[in-house]
Amino acid sequence: MTDVPNKITFFEFLTPLITSGKKTITIRDKSESHYVVGSQVEVFTLETDQKVCDIEIESVEPIKFDDINEFHAQQESLELQRLKELIKEIYPNTNELFVITYKLMPNNT
Numbered sequence: 001m002t003d004v005p006n007k008i009t010f011f012e013f014l015t016p017l018i019t020s021g022k023k024t025i026t027i028r029d030k031s032e033s034h035y036v037v038g039s040q041v042e043v044f045t046l047e048t049d050q051k052v053c054d055i056e057i058e059s060v061e062p063i064k065f066d067d068i069n070e071f072h073a074q075q076e077s078l079e080l081q082r083l084k085e086l087i088k089e090i091y092p093n094t095n096e097l098f099v100i101t102y103k104l105m106p107n108n109t
């Protein structure tokens, strides 16, 4: 049986959007799509592996790159053009992506 993933990394510049509640989705490729609905996941910065917050996974749904739209951009708190550029930079060779929706968990520290 495969373990339920309990860690996700984000670029540091995106983390204030997560902790402020403005960014409520992330778009990943298949290798980073194996999150389980209802599970709690720790968020870390990619660059420095600093713990940022905890999130709970609400949904994981497939999407094609070409179907990323204004609604996703709002949920990412990014301009649509910037979002599509960013996703293309991170995943240049795939059209098969996943929208992971999450909610921010209260900070218990």
Ligand SMILES: CC(=O)Nc1cc[nH]c(=O)n1
Binding pocket: 009, 010, 011, 014, 025, 026, 027, 028, 046, 090
């Ligand atoms: C580190 C990393 O891949 N970060 C990503 C990728 C896609 N979306 C996102 O919000 N963050």
